[in-house]
């Protein structure tokens with residue numbers, strides 16, 4: 202009797218476990234699971250899962266959770282084992298001029314105006330062509346994929362060529378066709394630029410990766426009517442407006458010549474400022490003007506390396522953050538940086554403001570990481586789609602090795618991401634669910650060909666500035 206009972210109870214236990222198993226739905230198949238990493242989500246609660254896994258299907262993140270929970274619910278057709286690495290949102294570079302990587306190191310150690318007028322503008326006038334822009338964009342894309350940037354905001358010429366190359370490389374971008382008052386490589390007059398821009402915006406509207414934008418260069422290189430024609434164009438098509446704003450002290454003088462105390466006051470009086478405007482630099486801005494930028498819904502791209510190298514000044518970033526302005530981080534063009542490494546940008550941003558304010562608590566690691574991810578997404582008006590690892594967002598994800606001597610030991614992944622990590626530590630880069638680099642091998646570009654083409658083009662640049 203006892204024996205029979207034991208048998209019965211044993212089979213009941215088997216039955217019960219069978220019921221439990223069948224009560225759990227079979228794991229659903231997804232395209233990719235990134236498993237067992239330290240997941241730095243940058244989500245609303247700023248969760249860090251150590252360990253954690255991320256399930257990805259199609260272009261989207263399906264789930265972010267503990268590895269056992271993900272394993273129970275999802276089976277990946279492919280798996281990336283991320284033990285010993287950080288899994289985090291791809292970095293967002295909110296201000297660059299991608300093809301200018303071809304001018305990297307061409308002229309250094311000069312103030313902005315001299316650097317622009319004696320080197321960059323003449324070199325651009327003689328060399329910038331659709332071919333130059335294609336070669337430069339491929340080089341920039343290679344560098345960005347290798348260093349964990351998944352989205353960038355660009356202002357340059359022949360932006361349609363940049364769009365094609367960016368899409369082929371698999372990166373996400375907000376691409377602003379430049380409008381400038383003097384003859385440019387791709388347009389003789391501002392009216393030509395505006396027409397080109399409109400055609401570009403129409404051609405790339407609704408693309409999954411490319412957001413077309415209007416990029417009036419700056420208030421000091423454009424008159425009021427052209428600034429407003431640019432802005433109206435962006436408003437008409439509901440696309441972003443990218444502009445350099447208050448980068449150097451000299452720009453204050455231009456504003457004063459136009460009877461306004463500053464560039465911010467000038468643009469505000471024109472009716473230029475509003476949601477959808479991303480202001481690059483915003484260095485020479487007063488406290489009341491920070492309130493104006495905030496109330497108009499303007500985003501700011503902070504570019505500490507470029508500002509330091511050109512000695513332009515220090516943007517009041519702690520005040521922007523305190524005021525709730527959406528601040529992203531940018532490298533600016535490689536000619537004034539001289540690379541596109543957003544890890545370096547984070548570190549320099551944090552250090553610069555500590556030194557400037559005399560307060561080591563200024564721009565802590567967490568704030569720098571926010572600017573490079575969710576803050577950049579907010580500044581670009583894309584925070585519902587990118588900037589953090591959360592279900593329903595696009596799968597723009599990077600896996601960053603934490604195993605080098607430089608990163609050992611590891612107490613706090615966020616500290617390491619900002620204060621010790623280099624772009625070269627990125628192992629895997631995923632954009633819109635597509636793997637662009639895995640195990641340091643870039644899958645969407647022929648790296649050797651990209652470098653060869655860039656070196657060949659540099660010969661033309663050398664001749665141009667002779």
Ligand SMILES: [Zn+2]
Pocket residue numbers: 296297298445481533534
């Ligand atoms: Zn710039």
